[in-house]
Amino acid sequence: MNKNDYIIRLETENDYREVENLAREAFWNLSVPGCDEHYFIHVMRSHEAFVRELGFVLEADEKIIGSIMYTKAKLADENGTEKPILSMGPLCIHPDYQRKGYSKVLLEHTFKKAMELGYDTVVNFGNPDNYVARGYKSCKKYNVCFEGDVFPAALLVKVLKDGALDGRKWFYHPNNADEPCGDTEAVAEFDKLFPPKEKAWQPSQEEFYIHSHYVINW
Ligand SMILES: CC(C)(COP(=O)(O)OP(=O)(O)OC[C@H]1O[C@@H](n2cnc3c(N)ncnc32)[C@H](O)[C@@H]1OP(=O)(O)O)[C@@H](O)C(=O)NCCC(=O)NCCS
Numbered sequence: 001m002n003k004n005d006y007i008i009r010l011e012t013e014n015d016y017r018e019v020e021n022l023a024r025e026a027f028w029n030l031s032v033p034g035c036d037e038h039y040f041i042h043v044m045r046s047h048e049a050f051v052r053e054l055g056f057v058l059e060a061d062e063k064i065i066g067s068i069m070y071t072k073a074k075l076a077d078e079n080g081t082e083k084p085i086l087s088m089g090p091l092c093i094h095p096d097y098q099r100k101g102y103s104k105v106l107l108e109h110t111f112k113k114a115m116e117l118g119y120d121t122v123v124n125f126g127n128p129d130n131y132v133a134r135g136y137k138s139c140k141k142y143n144v145c146f147e148g149d150v151f152p153a154a155l156l157v158k159v160l161k162d163g164a165l166d167g168r169k170w171f172y173h174p175n176n177a178d179e180p181c182g183d184t185e186a187v188a189e190f191d192k193l194f195p196p197k198e199k200a201w202q203p204s205q206e207e208f209y210i211h212s213h214y215v216i217n218w
Contacts, residue, residue: 001101001102006058006059006060006065006102006105007058007060008056008059008105008109009056009057010052010055010057015057015064016042020041020194021038021194022067022092022094023035023037023041024037024038024191024194024197025094026094026095027090028197029199029200029201030202030208031204031205032205033199033200036181037090038191039180039181039187039191040181041067041090043177043180044069044071044177047071047177049071049072049087049175049176050069050071050177051069051071051117053113053117054068054086054110054113054117055067055068055069056068056106056109056110056113058106060097065102066092066093066097067090067092068091068106068107069088069089069090070086070087070088070122071086071175072087073085073087073174074173075121075123075170075172076171076173077171078168078169083121084119085122085123086119086122087124087175088107088124089124089125089126091106103130104133104134107134108134111158115160115161120160120161121158121164121165122160123155123156123174124156124158125155125212126154126211127154127208128153128211135158136157136158137157138155138216139151139152139172141157142170143165143167143169143170144157144170144171145170146171149169150215151216153214153216154211154212
């Protein structure tokens with residue numbers, strides 16, 4: 001992959017279905033049989049937390065093969081002081097183009113844009129393998145946790161500006177943009193708009209379970 005092989009640009013309305021289909025291809029059977037990320041993207045775009053200026057697609061071979069999205073979230077310290085931050089995701093690269101460095105360029109491109117918009121911290125849930133090379137660290141390293149001092153192993157923090165987090169305890173308050181995904185009937189109805197695909201078990205689902213249930217206690 002070199003710089004002339006791809007274009008990174010903002011998502012437009014004309015891209016919506018292509019991006020949803022891409023997400024479906026990338027996430028299908030990955031965490032659970034089937035997936036809901038295409039529906040998540042669909043509803044996220046009209047949620048108040050969605051950051052349109054950071055919704056980018058990556059084109060290669062004259063099609064969209066990568067997508068990244070961000071929403072607004074916040075951290076709150078023990079005195080109730082709040083800090084606006086970004087939550088990243090979904091991020092996806094078409095299975096035929098994975099492990100070639102495309103997510104790296106999408107992340108680096110959007111980190112720069114996020115800084116230009118005034119953000120200095122990005123938080124997301126994910127498999128650390130995909131993110132540590134991009135400078136993400138365990139939430140524990142930055143003292144970022146959920147209420148109740150819960151430090152999930154999959155809660156990853158990327159600091160865009162040195163010193164953005166000063167060591168005090170921050171509670172992470174995600175937005176509720178993914179709430180509609182709890183409506184499994186709505187997800188199934190939306191999925192009918194796409195070509196049929198078989199739901200199946202695969203080992204990555206167990207990996208996802210382990211990552212998403214693991215909490216750092218020491
Ligand atoms: C996770 C995902 C976005 C990564 O995108 P990608 O374009 O394949 O990733 P990249 O090629 O940019 O590599 C990212 C990192 O993966 C690892 N990696 C790269 N090539 C690898 C290989 N051959 N084997 C194992 N790991 C590899 C490295 O850590 C790499 O960073 P580095 O090369 O700078 O060290 C993509 O695989 C995907 O869409 N997966 C399905 C959906 C998903 O899981 N999304 C993330 C959760 S929101």
